[in-house]
Amino acid sequence: xxxxxxxxxxxxxxxxxxxxxxxxxxxxxxxxxxxxxxxxxxxxxxxxxxxxxxxxxxxxxxxxxxxxxxxxxxxxxxxxxxxxxxxxxxxxxxxxxxxxxxxxxxxxxxxxxxxxxxxxxxxxxxxxxxxxxxxxxxxxxxxxxxxxxxxxxxxxxxxxxxxxxxxxxxxxxxxxxxxxxxxxxxxxxxxxxxxxxxxxxxxxxxxxxxxxxxxxxxxxxxxxxxxxxxxxxxxxxxxxxxxxxxxxxxxxxxxxxxxxxxxxxxxxxxxxxxxxxxxxxxxxxxxxxxxxxxxxxxxxxxxxxxxxxxxxxxxxxxxxxxxxxxxxxxxxxxxxxxxxxxxxxxxxxxxxxxxxxxxxxxxxxxxxxxxxxxxxxxxxxxxxxxxxxxxxxxxxxxxxxxxxxxxxxxxxxxxxxxxxxxxxxxxxxxxxxxxxxxxxxxxxxxxxxxxxxxxxxxxxxxxxx
Numbered sequence: 164x165x166x167x168x169x170x171x172x173x174x175x176x177x178x179x180x181x182x183x184x185x186x187x188x189x190x191x192x193x194x195x196x197x198x199x200x201x202x203x204x205x206x207x208x209x210x211x212x213x214x215x216x217x218x219x220x221x222x223x224x225x226x227x228x229x230x231x232x233x234x235x236x237x238x239x240x241x242x243x244x245x246x247x248x249x250x251x252x253x254x255x256x257x258x259x260x261x262x263x264x265x266x267x268x269x270x271x272x273x274x275x276x277x278x279x280x281x282x283x284x285x286x287x288x289x290x291x292x293x294x295x296x297x298x299x300x301x302x303x304x305x306x307x308x309x310x311x312x313x314x315x316x317x318x319x320x321x322x323x324x325x326x327x328x329x330x331x332x333x334x335x336x337x338x339x340x341x342x343x344x345x346x347x348x349x350x351x352x353x354x355x356x357x358x359x360x361x362x363x364x365x366x367x368x369x370x371x372x373x374x375x376x377x378x379x380x381x382x383x384x385x386x387x388x389x390x391x392x393x394x395x396x397x398x399x400x401x402x403x404x405x406x407x408x409x410x411x412x413x414x415x416x417x418x419x420x421x422x423x424x425x426x427x428x429x430x431x432x433x434x435x436x437x438x439x440x441x442x443x444x445x446x447x448x449x450x451x452x453x454x455x456x457x458x459x460x461x462x463x464x465x466x467x468x469x470x471x472x473x474x475x476x477x478x479x480x481x482x483x484x485x486x487x488x489x490x491x492x493x494x495x496x497x498x499x500x501x502x503x504x505x506x507x508x509x510x511x512x513x514x515x516x517x518x519x520x521x522x523x524x525x526x527x528x529x530x531x532x533x534x535x536x537x538x539x540x541x542x543x544x545x546x547x548x549x550x551x552x553x554x555x556x557x558x559x560x561x562x563x564x565x566x567x568x569x570x571x572x573x574x575x576x577x578x579x580x581x582x583x584x585x586x587x588x589x590x591x592x593x594x595x596x597x598x599x600x601x602x603x604x605x606x607x608x609x610x611x612x613x614x615x616x617x618x619x620x621x622x623x624x625x626x627x628x
Contacts, residue, residue, distance in 0.1 A: 182197075185226070189225065213247055220259055221254055221255075228567075234269065249284065249285070265296075278305050286318070286319035289309070290319050306341060328356060333581065336584040513537060515537070519558045523597065526607060533549070535548045543581065546558050549618050558592050
């Protein structure tokens with residue numbers, strides 16, 4: 164703090180390096196330290212270059228720290244966005260969206276610059292754009308243009324496509340009219356990625372992702388093989404995300420027939436994922452590397468897409484519609500009955516996202532609420548899922564909130580919005596409330612106050628039996 168004073172010879176770049184190093188390793192930083200660094204940058208504002216503001220936004224996004232100086236930085240950068248290279252422009256956009264500043268009026272110059280640059284994006288540029296940036300910052304026209312460019316550079320998404328999966332999920336659930344404007348070949352490309360990739364979503368809501376040159380390789384995806392005939396599906400509903408036994412899925416099922424799940428009251432590691440999102444066999448589950456190459460599958464599908472859709476007759480379309488409706492009836496059947504639940508196999512082990520998740524799961528079992536843990540819902544991993552009432556129970560650790568705040572991060576809010584758009588009921592358990600409880604009785608009272616009647620009713624029925 165003394166070095167950041169106005170009478171020292173420390174440069175602004177040195178202060179930014181210190182801030183960047185602390186954020187890179189997620190070092191716990193006191194608010195007074197950040198205030199002192201910001202004050203030092205204010206004294207040296209005349210020496211700041213456009214790329215320095217990019218480093219500043221990156222560091223604050225990793226620390227999940229919002230400050231009024233960030234808005235001042237947007238004002239200073241209004242006329243300077245066009246001077247940055249594409250990689251710096253994307254890094255700034257990603258960080259600004261994670262800081263929930265995408266809807267600020269001062270962001271318009273950045274949006275205009277990105278709109279002009281998107282057609283010239285390189286493969287690495289397309290990979291670096293985060294899904295939260297597309298959902299929060301891009302207009303409808305920009306989303307269409309961006310997805311066309313991603314299709315052009317499809318080879319860049321052979322190993323990692325989770326951002327595109329979330330973008331497609333958002334479009335199909337909340338903006339179907341925009342998705343319908345995509346070319347059929349681009350829709351096929353997105354479906355190929357969805358079918359051939361199953362991403363590891365453990366760090367889905369963590370905002371400590373790297374935006375450096377190797378940012379796209381930070382997470383390790385898992386490839387699984389589909390081997391099914393690719394067909395374009397028309398719409399999504401909650402039935403598309405209902406879990407069922409893996410044995411009930413077949414290669415001839417609808418693209419949105421459910422893949423797997425668990426309704427066992429004991430904690431288990433299961434998947435809540437429609438076949439369109441992932442399709443795997445038992446052998447592939449043991450060895451994920453034995454999957455089909457996403458690039459080859461996408462290339463084959465894109466080459467055949469034009470001929471496929473031109474050759475479809477009205478009778479074939481009717482057959483597909485009849486097949487989709489029959490699958491929807493089968494998947495909706497468990498929801499219609501109060502005591503019915505999808506059958507599934509129980510995995511012996513369970514992975515918890517945090518100690519908070521494990522503690523809440525333990526208390527739910529004590530009050531008789533049967534649930535599944537670490538369940539896949541499309542490209543998202545939910546903490547706990549109550550199959551009988553179609554309720555998702557999510558714990559909210561500290562990384563889902565901005566530092567020294569009770570406000571959800573932009574990533575967390577978008578995640579919750581997507582889960583609600585899927586048709587699930589959502590129950591959130593913040594770590595602040597849970598950590599303040601001392602006894603198990605207090606925790607049980609909190610769960611009884613938060614859980615919907617449908618979940619509590621099933622727990623009471625189970626206890627009576």
